[in-house]
Amino acid sequence: MKVKSDPRHQKRLSLVQELFAESYHPSLNTKDPRLLDIKNRIPEIDKMIEKSAPEYPVDKIAKVDVAILRLCIYELLFEKKEPPKVIIDEAIELAKELGGDGSPGFINGVMGTLLKKTV
Numbered sequence: 001m002k003v004k005s006d007p008r009h010q011k012r013l014s015l016v017q018e019l020f021a022e023s024y025h026p027s028l029n030t031k032d033p034r035l036l037d038i039k040n041r042i043p044e045i046d047k048m049i050e051k052s053a054p055e056y057p058v059d060k061i062a063k064v065d066v067a068i069l070r071l072c073i074y075e076l077l078f079e080k081k082e083p084p085k086v087i088i089d090e091a092i093e094l095a096k097e098l099g100g101d102g103s104p105g106f107i108n109g110v111m112g113t114l115l116k117k118t119v
Helices: 007-025 033-040 042-052 063-079 084-097 101-119
Strands: none
Touching: 007 033, 007 063, 007 084, 033 042, 033 063, 042 063, 042 101, 063 084, 063 101, 084 101
């Protein structure tokens, strides 16, 4: 059973919040190496988002959804520490917690499409 107090969930939540803040203040300094790596890969990750959701340009997607997608894609394609199903499920949980009503379905759709294209 999922528990919101799980330290892994809390770390992901913190990373999404920092990525979200970065979308408004790109000059924020961080010493978190994981966040720095994600930030360095944003152009590459955003291209993957655009290919998986071509009808939704990244600048038109809700910023919180973009932050969740960036983290999820990073974990899925670059870190590869968890199975894809776990990463996507966690992204959907973050979307339920932080996003709008359509966020979980949107995140699931984008990640499902990306997964099909990369496997």
